Amino acid sequence: MNYTTLARSIIRGDRKAAARLISVVEDEEEGYGEAMDMIFSASGRAGVLGITGAPGVGKSTLVFELAKGFRKEGKSVGIVAVDPTSPLTGGAILGDRIRMSELSSDPGVFIRSMGSRGGTGGLSLQASATVRILDALGCEEIIVETVGAGQTQVDIMGLADTVVVVTMPGSGDEVQSIKAGLLEIADIYVVNKMDLPGSMSTAADLRAMIDLVEDWKGWKPPVLLASASGARGLEEVAGSIRRHREWFSDPEAHMERRASQARKEIYDIIASGILRAISSAVTDEEMGELVRLVAERKMSPYDAARKVAGSALPGADLYKAL
Amino acid sequence: MARKIRVLIAKPGLDGHDRGAKVVARALRDAGMEVIYTGLHQSPEQIVQTALQEDVDAIGLSSLSGSHDVLFPRVMELVRKNRMKVLVTAGGIIPEEDVPALRKCGIAAVFGPGTSIEEIVKFHKDRLGRRS
Amino acid sequence: MPMALALEKKVKGSRGRGGTAAGGSQAVAPGMETVRKAGYPNLSWLETSQFYGPEGGFDYREKLGSPGEYPFTRGIHSDMYLGRLWTMRQFAGFGSASETNSRFKYLLSHGETGLSVAFDYPTLYGYDTDDPHSEGEYGKCGVAISSLDDMTALFSGIPLDRVSTSMTINGPASVIWAMYLAAAERQGVPAASLRGTIQNDVLKEYIAQKSFIFPPAPSMRLVVDTFEYGMKHVPNWNTVSISGYHIREAGSTAVQELAFTLADGFEYVRQGIERGLDPNKFVPRLSFFFNAHNDFFEEIAKYRAARRIWAREMKESFGLTNEKAMKLRFHTQTAGCTLTAEQPENNVTRVALQAMAAVLGGTQSLHTNSLDEALALPTEKAVRTALRTQQIIAYETGVPNVADPLGGSYYVEWLTDEMEERAYGIFDEIASYGGVLGAIDRGYFQKAITESSYRYQREVEKKERIIVGVNEFTSEEPLEIPILRMDPKGRERQIARLRKLRRTRDSASFEKALSRLRKAAEGDENTMPAILGAVKANATLGEVTGVLREVFGEYREQRII
Structure with missing residues (x-):
C-alpha cells in the first residue's frame, strides 16, 4: 500500500482515506512517514482543543455541545476520543460516540474513537498524527478528549492550544488528582453538573489551588460552572476558550509549549520507528x-x-x- | 504491533433492547477487539458514516423491533454506495424466513436468539483473522 | 461493583441444617451425574441450603398477617381469588388501529377480562407514522396511534365504561391518555367511570427500557401532572404502573428488580408530596408491574417481599394512614427474555410455570406470553394458547381456592425475608447517590444491570446454567412456527389518513390549542388540560410531543456498556 496516495486523497478531502491512514498509524504499520510529511505540510490551520477529566464527569456531553457551537459558526469539526484499552485482553469498548450521535451523519464532522492500546509513547504520537490528519482533511476545529490525569493524558493534551479540565461536584479526590497531574496544563476548569450539591465548594477548592501558583505568565485559568446536559454555562466556556485562544495566538506565549511538544514528538517518532526497525x-x-x-x-x-x-x-x- | 480488529456494534431503529448488543460488545472486547458502540436509535446513514470514520472491519447490527427488513438493507445499500469493504452481520429477533433476503443483500451472517457469544466471537476471528 | 459483591456474599440458610453451601455451581450432564448438590445459586446468585426448617421467634403478625391484613405479605384481599379472579390481560397491538381492534374483540370473545395496548415504537417515542424516525417501525411491535381518530378506531365497538384498559406508554403517556379520555368522550362515557392504567413510569425508562423522550425533571413533572389530574377527574384510573418488568428483561436479578422498582415507587410518592398532593389520596392510584421469571420460589418470594416493604414504608416512613395506600397492587407478565427460539413449544411450559408463580404470589392481573414471541409478533392461535394457560390455572388446578397457599413454607418465608433484607441493602446504595435521580445520573442502575446480565450470559455459555433446548437437550429440527405478517399497505394508508387529517382539521383551533400547550409547558400549571385541548383539536401525537420536546429538551442515553 502506498500511503502517499492516501495522503493526497486526504488533502483533497477524502474522509475514507483519512480514516484509513489513522488506522495505519494506530496499527504502527511500516512506512507511513512520508505520507505524514505530506500531511504535515497540509496541516497547521486547525484550532486544537483538549478536554480531559475523570470518567463520568460529562466530558463527551461537553465535547458534543462545544462541537455543536462550532457547527453553528459554520466551522467543520474533528473529534478524537480516546478511551482506555483493557490491559488484560488488549480490547476496548469505545463508547464516546453515544453522547454525540447527532453529529454522526453531519458531513461537517469527523469523529474518531481511539483505544489507548498500550504502546509506549505511542499513544500521544498516534493522537498527534490523528489530529494532523483531520487538520489536513480540512477540519477547522479539532477536539481531543481523554480520560483521567496520567502522564499519557498530559502528553496528549500537549497537542492542544487550549486545555479544558472537566470535573464535577462532590469529589475532593478529584481536585487532588488534578493537582497531581493536570495543574500545569489546564487552561480552563469546568465544574460540570453544577446542579449537584457541592458545586460551589468544588469550584472554591479549585480556585484556592490555582491561587497557590504565584506566576501564571499572563493567563490565569478561570474556573467555570456548567451543566453540559442542561445546556447551561456553555456560553461562558466557549467564551473562555475564545479568549484563551486570542492570548495564545501571540507566538511569545506559546513558544514554550510548542517547543516541548515538538521535542517530545521527535523523540517519540525516533523511539517507535527505531524500535520497529530493530524488532523486525x-x-x-x-x-x-x-x-x-x-x-x-x-x-x-x-x-x-x-x-x-x-x-x-x-x-x-x-x-x-x- | 499487531493490527487490531475494529468492530462497530450498532442499534438501528427505535427499540431500546440493547442487552444483546452490549453482551456482544463486551465479548468482542474480551476477545481483544476494539469495539465502537453507537448507542440506540441510529439511522442507517449514521451507522455507515460512523463505520467509515472509524475504519472498522466489521459492523454488527442489532434490532429487536422487526424493523430489520427495512433498515438493514438500507445500511447495505449505503455500504455499497461508499464502496466500503466491511463485514456486516445481524442479530436480534429476526424470523428465519427473513434471513435469505438479508443474506442476499450482503449480510454475512444472521445471529438469531440463542446464538452463543462464543460463536459470534469465533465468526469474527475467522473472517477477520488476518488482522488480529 | 459494590452491587455484584453484595450479591456474591455467601448466604447460609438461617433455618434448618445442611446449609453447607458448596460454592460454585455444577451443571448436570444429561444421563450422567444425577446427584445434585446443595448450594446452587439461584438467579440472583443467592445460595440456598439443602432444606429449611422452623426457626424460633417468627412473629406471624409482624411478618405476615393474614391475607388482607397489614403488612399484606400474604395478599391484599382476605378472600384473594375467591372473591374475584385476577384480570386476564393480554398485551396486544400491531399494525393499524382497526387491525388491533379486531384482535381485541377476538381476545374478549375468548374470555379475556381486560385490555392491554401495545404501541409501536414511533408511538412510544411520540413520533407520527410519517416522521422520518419512524422508518421501518410502523406497526411492528404494537399499534400505531398518531391521532384522536386512531384512538377512536382502536376502541370502536368496545364500550369503554365496561372494560379496563392498560396502556404501555411512558414518554408521551399524558398525550395518549388524553386521546383515550377524548375517545371515551366521543363514546359518551364520562371520565369518572373509566378504569385502566397508563404505564407512565419514566424512571424505569432511564434505568432499563430506554424509551425516554425528555430529561428526568420535566418527565417527572408530566407524571405528577397526571397524578393530580387523575385524582380530580379520573378517580378509578391507575396513573402509573411502576415497572420492574423491563428492569428484569434488561438483565437484572430478581432482587434488583424488587429493589429498583420499589425505590422508583418511593420517588413518585415523594414527588407527588412535593407538589402538594395528599398522599393518602394519590398513592392508592399507584400500581406496580412485575416480571415472572423462571426461578419459581424466588419469584413468589419477590411478590410477597414487595408487598411487605411497600406497606411498611408507606405506613412507617411516609406516615400514611389510608390502608389502600399501603396495599401494593400489581400486574405480572411472564418473562419475555426466557422464551427461546429453539424448540418454541417448550415456551408453553415455561409460561405456565411462570404464570403459576405469579398467581401463587397474589397478582392482580396477568399477561402470559405466547410461544412464538422469541421469533416474531404472536399469531392468534399462539395468543389463545397463552390465554388458555391462565384459564387452566384458574379453573382446573384449584390453586386460586386458598389465599397465599405457600404462606408458612419454611423456604418461602426464609426467601421472602432474605430478599427483603437485600432490597434494603440496595435502598442504602441508592441513597448514597442522593436518591433515584442521582443514581440514574451516575449510571448506578444501568451498570448494575449490565453486570448481572453479562454474568448470567457467561454462565449460560459455560453451561453453568442449563436452558433446555438451547445449551442442553438440544435437537436439530426445522422451526415450524407460522409468522404473523401485517398488511403491507397499512403504512401508506395510515400516512394518507394522517395527511388528510392535517389538511381538513380546523387550523385556527389547532394553532390556538398548540400555543396554549406551549404556554402551559413553559409555565408551571398542570399540562393535562392543555394536552387534552390539543388532541381534541386534532393535533397529532407528534405535534403535541414536538411542542413538549421544544420546551423541555430531549434526553440522551448514558454511556454504560
Whole structure:
C-alpha cells in the first residue's frame, strides 16, 4: 500500500482515506512517514482543543455541545476520543460516540474513537498524527478528549492550544488528582453538573489551588460552572476558550509549549520507528526464544536487547547504548 | 504491533433492547477487539458514516423491533454506495424466513436468539483473522 | 461493583441444617451425574441450603398477617381469588388501529377480562407514522396511534365504561391518555367511570427500557401532572404502573428488580408530596408491574417481599394512614427474555410455570406470553394458547381456592425475608447517590444491570446454567412456527389518513390549542388540560410531543456498556 496516495486523497478531502491512514498509524504499520510529511505540510490551520477529566464527569456531553457551537459558526469539526484499552485482553469498548450521535451523519464532522492500546509513547504520537490528519482533511476545529490525569493524558493534551479540565461536584479526590497531574496544563476548569450539591465548594477548592501558583505568565485559568446536559454555562466556556485562544495566538506565549511538544514528538517518532526497525530484524520465533530465556532467568534482559539490536545494527557499540 | 480488529456494534431503529448488543460488545472486547458502540436509535446513514470514520472491519447490527427488513438493507445499500469493504452481520429477533433476503443483500451472517457469544466471537476471528 | 459483591456474599440458610453451601455451581450432564448438590445459586446468585426448617421467634403478625391484613405479605384481599379472579390481560397491538381492534374483540370473545395496548415504537417515542424516525417501525411491535381518530378506531365497538384498559406508554403517556379520555368522550362515557392504567413510569425508562423522550425533571413533572389530574377527574384510573418488568428483561436479578422498582415507587410518592398532593389520596392510584421469571420460589418470594416493604414504608416512613395506600397492587407478565427460539413449544411450559408463580404470589392481573414471541409478533392461535394457560390455572388446578397457599413454607418465608433484607441493602446504595435521580445520573442502575446480565450470559455459555433446548437437550429440527405478517399497505394508508387529517382539521383551533400547550409547558400549571385541548383539536401525537420536546429538551442515553 502506498500511503502517499492516501495522503493526497486526504488533502483533497477524502474522509475514507483519512480514516484509513489513522488506522495505519494506530496499527504502527511500516512506512507511513512520508505520507505524514505530506500531511504535515497540509496541516497547521486547525484550532486544537483538549478536554480531559475523570470518567463520568460529562466530558463527551461537553465535547458534543462545544462541537455543536462550532457547527453553528459554520466551522467543520474533528473529534478524537480516546478511551482506555483493557490491559488484560488488549480490547476496548469505545463508547464516546453515544453522547454525540447527532453529529454522526453531519458531513461537517469527523469523529474518531481511539483505544489507548498500550504502546509506549505511542499513544500521544498516534493522537498527534490523528489530529494532523483531520487538520489536513480540512477540519477547522479539532477536539481531543481523554480520560483521567496520567502522564499519557498530559502528553496528549500537549497537542492542544487550549486545555479544558472537566470535573464535577462532590469529589475532593478529584481536585487532588488534578493537582497531581493536570495543574500545569489546564487552561480552563469546568465544574460540570453544577446542579449537584457541592458545586460551589468544588469550584472554591479549585480556585484556592490555582491561587497557590504565584506566576501564571499572563493567563490565569478561570474556573467555570456548567451543566453540559442542561445546556447551561456553555456560553461562558466557549467564551473562555475564545479568549484563551486570542492570548495564545501571540507566538511569545506559546513558544514554550510548542517547543516541548515538538521535542517530545521527535523523540517519540525516533523511539517507535527505531524500535520497529530493530524488532523486525529478528523473527517472532527468535524473539520468543529470547523472551523465554529472560523469563527463566537464563539471560539478562540487557543481553537480550543487545542481541536483538545487534542483528539490526551490526558493528554498533551496543554496550554504550544498552 | 499487531493490527487490531475494529468492530462497530450498532442499534438501528427505535427499540431500546440493547442487552444483546452490549453482551456482544463486551465479548468482542474480551476477545481483544476494539469495539465502537453507537448507542440506540441510529439511522442507517449514521451507522455507515460512523463505520467509515472509524475504519472498522466489521459492523454488527442489532434490532429487536422487526424493523430489520427495512433498515438493514438500507445500511447495505449505503455500504455499497461508499464502496466500503466491511463485514456486516445481524442479530436480534429476526424470523428465519427473513434471513435469505438479508443474506442476499450482503449480510454475512444472521445471529438469531440463542446464538452463543462464543460463536459470534469465533465468526469474527475467522473472517477477520488476518488482522488480529 | 459494590452491587455484584453484595450479591456474591455467601448466604447460609438461617433455618434448618445442611446449609453447607458448596460454592460454585455444577451443571448436570444429561444421563450422567444425577446427584445434585446443595448450594446452587439461584438467579440472583443467592445460595440456598439443602432444606429449611422452623426457626424460633417468627412473629406471624409482624411478618405476615393474614391475607388482607397489614403488612399484606400474604395478599391484599382476605378472600384473594375467591372473591374475584385476577384480570386476564393480554398485551396486544400491531399494525393499524382497526387491525388491533379486531384482535381485541377476538381476545374478549375468548374470555379475556381486560385490555392491554401495545404501541409501536414511533408511538412510544411520540413520533407520527410519517416522521422520518419512524422508518421501518410502523406497526411492528404494537399499534400505531398518531391521532384522536386512531384512538377512536382502536376502541370502536368496545364500550369503554365496561372494560379496563392498560396502556404501555411512558414518554408521551399524558398525550395518549388524553386521546383515550377524548375517545371515551366521543363514546359518551364520562371520565369518572373509566378504569385502566397508563404505564407512565419514566424512571424505569432511564434505568432499563430506554424509551425516554425528555430529561428526568420535566418527565417527572408530566407524571405528577397526571397524578393530580387523575385524582380530580379520573378517580378509578391507575396513573402509573411502576415497572420492574423491563428492569428484569434488561438483565437484572430478581432482587434488583424488587429493589429498583420499589425505590422508583418511593420517588413518585415523594414527588407527588412535593407538589402538594395528599398522599393518602394519590398513592392508592399507584400500581406496580412485575416480571415472572423462571426461578419459581424466588419469584413468589419477590411478590410477597414487595408487598411487605411497600406497606411498611408507606405506613412507617411516609406516615400514611389510608390502608389502600399501603396495599401494593400489581400486574405480572411472564418473562419475555426466557422464551427461546429453539424448540418454541417448550415456551408453553415455561409460561405456565411462570404464570403459576405469579398467581401463587397474589397478582392482580396477568399477561402470559405466547410461544412464538422469541421469533416474531404472536399469531392468534399462539395468543389463545397463552390465554388458555391462565384459564387452566384458574379453573382446573384449584390453586386460586386458598389465599397465599405457600404462606408458612419454611423456604418461602426464609426467601421472602432474605430478599427483603437485600432490597434494603440496595435502598442504602441508592441513597448514597442522593436518591433515584442521582443514581440514574451516575449510571448506578444501568451498570448494575449490565453486570448481572453479562454474568448470567457467561454462565449460560459455560453451561453453568442449563436452558433446555438451547445449551442442553438440544435437537436439530426445522422451526415450524407460522409468522404473523401485517398488511403491507397499512403504512401508506395510515400516512394518507394522517395527511388528510392535517389538511381538513380546523387550523385556527389547532394553532390556538398548540400555543396554549406551549404556554402551559413553559409555565408551571398542570399540562393535562392543555394536552387534552390539543388532541381534541386534532393535533397529532407528534405535534403535541414536538411542542413538549421544544420546551423541555430531549434526553440522551448514558454511556454504560
